Amino acid sequence: MSELFFQQIVNWITLGSIYALIAVGFSLLFGVLNIIHFSHGDVSLLAPFFGLAVISALGSVLGDAGTITTFLLALVVSIAVTGAVGVLLDLVVIQRFRKAPAMMALVATVALGIVLRELIRHLFPNGSNPHAFPRLVDGDIAIAGYSVPLFSLTVVAVSALSVCALFFMLNNTRLGLHIKAVSQDRDAARLMAIHPGRIFRATFFVASAIGAVGGLFFSSYAGMARFDFSIDVGLIGFSAAVVGGLGSMPGAIIGSLLIAGLDTLVQATVPNGASYRLVFVFLLVIGVLVFRPSGLLGRTLVEKV
Amino acid sequence: MGISPSAPVVLEGENLTMRFGGLVAMAEVAFTLKRGEILGIIGPNGAGKSTLLNIITGIYIPSSGEVRLEGQRLNGVPAHRIVARGIARTFQSSRLFADLSVLDNVVIGRHVHTKAGVFDAIFRRGRAKAELDAAAAHAEGLLKSVSRGLYDQRHRPAGELAQADRRRLEIARALATDPKVLLLDEPSSGMDDADTDALMDDIRAVCAQRPELALMIIEHDMRLVASLPDRVMVLDYGQKLADGPYEEIRKIPRVQEAYLGRKATQHAGA
Amino acid sequence: MAHASSSSTSGNPVSGMLTVIAVQAAGALYLRQFLLIDDWRFVLGLLVLFAAVLVFLERVPSVETRIEAAFARHSRLALLMGIALVLGFPFVLEGNTYALHLCVISMLYAVLALALNFQLGSANIPNFATGASYGIGAYASALLALNFGVSFWLALPAAAVVATVFGFLLGIPSMRTRDSYLALVTIAFGVVVHQLLNNLEFTGGPNGLVGIPVPELFGHAFSDPLVILGHTLPPQANFYYLSALLVFISIVFAERLHDSRVGLAWNALRADELAARCQGINVTWYKVLAFAVDAFLAGFAGTIYAFYVGFISPDNFTFLVSVTIMTMVIAGGMDNILGVIVGAFLLTMLPEKLRAFSDYRILFFGITVILFLMIRPQGLFPQRLRRYGD
Numbered sequence: 001m002s003e004l005f006f007q008q009i010v011n012w013i014t015l016g017s018i019y020a021l022i023a024v025g026f027s028l029l030f031g032v033l034n035i036i037h038f039s040h041g042d043v044s045l046l047a048p049f050f051g052l053a054v055i056s057a058l059g060s061v062l063g064d065a066g067t068i069t070t071f072l073l074a075l076v077v078s079i080a081v082t083g084a085v086g087v088l089l090d091l092v093v094i095q096r097f098r099k100a101p102a103m104m105a106l107v108a109t110v111a112l113g114i115v116l117r118e119l120i121r122h123l124f125p126n127g128s129n130p131h132a133f134p135r136l137v138d139g140d141i142a143i144a145g146y147s148v149p150l151f152s153l154t155v156v157a158v159s160a161l162s163v164c165a166l167f168f169m170l171n172n173t174r175l176g177l178h179i180k181a182v183s184q185d186r187d188a189a190r191l192m193a194i195h196p197g198r199i200f201r202a203t204f205f206v207a208s209a210i211g212a213v214g215g216l217f218f219s220s221y222a223g224m225a226r227f228d229f230s231i232d233v234g235l236i237g238f239s240a241a242v243v244g245g246l247g248s249m250p251g252a253i254i255g256s257l258l259i260a261g262l263d264t265l266v267q268a269t270v271p272n273g274a275s276y277r278l279v280f281v282f283l284l285v286i287g288v289l290v291f292r293p294s295g296l297l298g299r300t301l302v303e304k305v
Numbered sequence: 306m307g308i309s310p311s312a313p314v315v316l317e318g319e320n321l322t323m324r325f326g327g328l329v330a331m332a333e334v335a336f337t338l339k340r341g342e343i344l345g346i347i348g349p350n351g352a353g354k355s356t357l358l359n360i361i362t363g364i365y366i367p368s369s370g371e372v373r374l375e376g377q378r379l380n381g382v383p384a385h386r387i388v389a390r391g392i393a394r395t396f397q398s399s400r401l402f403a404d405l406s407v408l409d410n411v412v413i414g415r416h417v418h419t420k421a422g423v424f425d426a427i428f429r430r431g432r433a434k435a436e437l438d439a440a441a442a443h444a445e446g447l448l449k450s451v452s453r454g455l456y457d458q459r460h461r462p463a464g465e466l467a468q469a470d471r472r473r474l475e476i477a478r479a480l481a482t483d484p485k486v487l488l489l490d491e492p493s494s495g496m497d498d499a500d501t502d503a504l505m506d507d508i509r510a511v512c513a514q515r516p517e518l519a520l521m522i523i524e525h526d527m528r529l530v531a532s533l534p535d536r537v538m539v540l541d542y543g544q545k546l547a548d549g550p551y552e553e554i555r556k557i558p559r560v561q562e563a564y565l566g567r568k569a570t571q572h573a574g575a
Numbered sequence: 576m577a578h579a580s581s582s583s584t585s586g587n588p589v590s591g592m593l594t595v596i597a598v599q600a601a602g603a604l605y606l607r608q609f610l611l612i613d614d615w616r617f618v619l620g621l622l623v624l625f626a627a628v629l630v631f632l633e634r635v636p637s638v639e640t641r642i643e644a645a646f647a648r649h650s651r652l653a654l655l656m657g658i659a660l661v662l663g664f665p666f667v668l669e670g671n672t673y674a675l676h677l678c679v680i681s682m683l684y685a686v687l688a689l690a691l692n693f694q695l696g697s698a699n700i701p702n703f704a705t706g707a708s709y710g711i712g713a714y715a716s717a718l719l720a721l722n723f724g725v726s727f728w729l730a731l732p733a734a735a736v737v738a739t740v741f742g743f744l745l746g747i748p749s750m751r752t753r754d755s756y757l758a759l760v761t762i763a764f765g766v767v768v769h770q771l772l773n774n775l776e777f778t779g780g781p782n783g784l785v786g787i788p789v790p791e792l793f794g795h796a797f798s799d800p801l802v803i804l805g806h807t808l809p810p811q812a813n814f815y816y817l818s819a820l821l822v823f824i825s826i827v828f829a830e831r832l833h834d835s836r837v838g839l840a841w842n843a844l845r846a847d848e849l850a851a852r853c854q855g856i857n858v859t860w861y862k863v864l865a866f867a868v869d870a871f872l873a874g875f876a877g878t879i880y881a882f883y884v885g886f887i888s889p890d891n892f893t894f895l896v897s898v899t900i901m902t903m904v905i906a907g908g909m910d911n912i913l914g915v916i917v918g919a920f921l922l923t924m925l926p927e928k929l930r931a932f933s934d935y936r937i938l939f940f941g942i943t944v945i946l947f948l949m950i951r952p953q954g955l956f957p958q959r960l961r962r963y964g965d
Binding site: 362364383384385386388389393394396400401402403404405406408409412413414416417419420421422423425426427430433434436437438440441442460462478482 | 827828831832834835836837838839840842843846847849850851852853854855856857858864868958960961962963
């Protein structure tokens with residue numbers, strides 16, 4: 001295996017893990033709880049900006065922008081705040097559309113994504129321009145004669161941990177049980193003293209926080225934070241969830257790896273591939289939707305009449 | 306009422322089986338429906354009544370078995386073509402076009418009997434308009450014949466109608482397709498006794514005007530089942546339990562125990 | 576919404592005719608003032624006036640009913656007067672080329688909004704790719720003109736056909752998918768088209784296409800001032816009349832389709848797709864059809880845009896253009912032709928008139944969409960029930 005080829009594989013898995021962090025949120029919200037939330041990607045990509053804001057705020061207060069404590073604090077705060085933003089959006093906008101025709105929720109959340117992007121552009125100092133974003137972990141480690149960036153290892157490990165935690169949460173905790181109850185029958189769940197609103201908010205927090213991790217990793221991977229990253233990354237995250245089958249967590253991961261694989265392959269082999277990558281990715285999405293509308297691992301739904 | 310024993314069969318099902326994943330919603334059900342006949346279908350919830358309707362109307366494709374309309378196989382024919390062949394239906398939870406007028410709902414029922422496409426609509430306006438005006442006139446006549454009260458409300462949005470009128474409108478909309486077979490899915494659900502009686506009278510009137518029309522009615526209301534259908538078919542756990550006149554059906558112990566007993570006592574008490 | 580019942584409110588014919596004339600003249604005057612005013616305080620004042628009129632009409636339905644009845648009864652007069660006002664409008668703009676330019680752009684957006692209305696309004700299909708169809712029309716016609724010397728008048732229908740073919744292609748996934756999935760497909764289509772335009776060589780990459788020739792008609796170049804009855808209008812007037820004609824054709828299309836079996840079928844699948852199937856409507860076909868009709872009109876608008884500005888680049892046809900068009904339809908009133916046109920004019924001109932504010936235009940569109948969907952989903956002008964036989 002050539003060094004270059006190996007690097008591409010590392011690249012692929014790193015990118016796939018990042019996409020998966022965003023895709024599982026889409027799958028959780030759309031597939032499990034049946035909430036239309038097109039702005040999930042935009043919420044996730046807020047995290048790097050919150051992180052930068054915390055770092056600069058701490059820097060001006062304490063005068064130490066570079067220490068590891070500030071850095072970790074910034075990560076934790078940005079993840080929590082992003083989760084809270086998800087909850088807030090549900091409270092203020094998204095929950096109003098629960099009983100409305102799907103089209104309305106769809107258009108409203110697409111618009112919500114635009115509003116979030118524009119707010120960053122206007123409210124964040126110099127928001128239209130890219131901001132340098134630090135690499136969370138530096139350095140390489142040698143594995144079987146190849147050098148692997150520690151950053152990639154961290155991304156893969158954290159993603160795997162987060163997704164496992166999410167699985168565990170869904171299958172083994174009360175919250176997970178309640179989420180499943182609400183997803184199957186809102187009214188019956190209410191009869192069992194489960195408050196659907198609370199479950200929705202908890203799910204929004206979890207999905208947005210995991211998405212935030214993905215957003216932080218993505219900015220760190222790209223070396224910068226941009227207000228318009230979320231157009232591509234959000235669409236790719238949603239596409240990955242759709243390709244895998246909305247509602248299926250393993251599907252979201254497989255979809256992410258598939259799309260990241262195609263992405264890496266195109267960039268490596270097609271001349272000028274970097275500027276065409278989305279064309280290939282979306283052709284894959286359209287193809288999957290035409291031939292397997294419920295995704296690779298999705299269940300086919302039978303409409304109840 | 307009653308139909309002549311020699312009336313030809315319009316609709317028949319053979320060995321109908323429907324599986325959803327591992328779940329068998331319907332197993333080997335066979336039925337026939339003669340021209341001008343009214344067939345009642347009863348059975349507890351989950352017995353497969355609605356599944357049967359969905360198979361006949363092409364919404365589900367049966368895992369095995371066959372549905373035939375006047376001898377022609379319907380399996381695999383898309384739902385909208387089945388309507389054109391002469392099967393119309395209503396829904397248990399009336400699915401009207403709520404934001405359109407009552408009249409528009411019935412005019413849409415004329416879809417299969419009108420032809421104008423985009424080209425006609427734009428470049429042959431006169432023809433398209435004449436066709437649609439004729440459909441509207443037909444629809445008005447139909448509304449009038451189904452219920453005068455409904456006709457008077459024809460310019461209101463369908464979503465504003467009272468429950469009983471929604472049912473009537475659904476029946477009128479289905480009749481607008483000029484069906485040979487009309488399938489009614491629990492027409493009395495959500496209505497009180499007085500409304501149900503009025504609805505039964507309307508259904509009788511509809512049938513009297515159309516002696517050829519065959520009707521299949523899924524019902525829970527035993528008063529309706531006892532008086533309206535010529536014949537009753539009982540479904541239970543996706544299988545056919547019995548098929549015959551109401552007087553015979555009601556004597557079957559399993560029917561009484563599983564279904565009629567409870568309902569009958571309720572009605573005796575009421 | 577109260578219904579116009581012609582028997583009770585027809586009044587005498589003279590007052591009906593006066594109503595028609597007064598309403599149309601007031602509309603034209605309002606538009607003129609809006610276009611010529613520069614001070615943002617006056618612009619806000621005009622907006623408040625507009626809102627007040629709308630609120631008044633909604634509070635006092637009898638007035639609205641009267642106006643509606645008058646227009647229904649004197650439809651020919653309304654049409655003739657409308658044509659006269661549109662033809663005469665450039666003469667009262669005091670030679671203000673910017674105002675004329677805004678009119679042209681507003682009218683192109685009106686066509687795009689009418690195009691999208693077939694899907695979003697009539698059939699409730701979320702299509703985020705109208706901007707892409709607009710771009711396909713623009714590029715197709717520009718390429719035909721630049722590479723093969725095809726004249727504007729031939730490029731116009733050719734580009735519409737090309738856009739329609741792509742519209743059909745985009746519609747194919749709608750056979751098997753809906754709602755969120757379909758929205759994803761349309762967004763993806765828009766992004767794919769944008770990236771292709773941005774990267775392909777023959778589309779000129781990010782720089783786009785320049786030097787698109789000026790259309791000519793009977794030897795009159797559209798870059799020359801238009802002289803009518805000794806009165807000279809700026810060159811933009813050529814495109815003003817051309818776009819007005821396109822708007823007129825689009826309205827005719829929209830009205831005829833809305834009042835036809837096709838419009839009814841779209842409305843039926845909007846209300847309840849399954850019930851529509853069970854009334855014999857081929858839901859798949861009507862969805863694809865809605866995509867095709869949308870792309871057809873958008874292709875026309877794209878061609879006129881390309882020849883009007885003379886150069887096009889991928890950034891003229893982004894996802895945000897699609898969202899802008901969607902905002903116009905939702906704010907104006909889904910499935911209401913007048914509403915959609917008002918929405919297009921308002922949302923094209925407002926950011927231009929409130930300059931300080933124009934950097935926030937996208938934010939403004941986003942918030943407008945959300946607020947309308949939350950507070951007034953029917954838009955400024957709600958849809959109306961159909962009448963037959965009149």
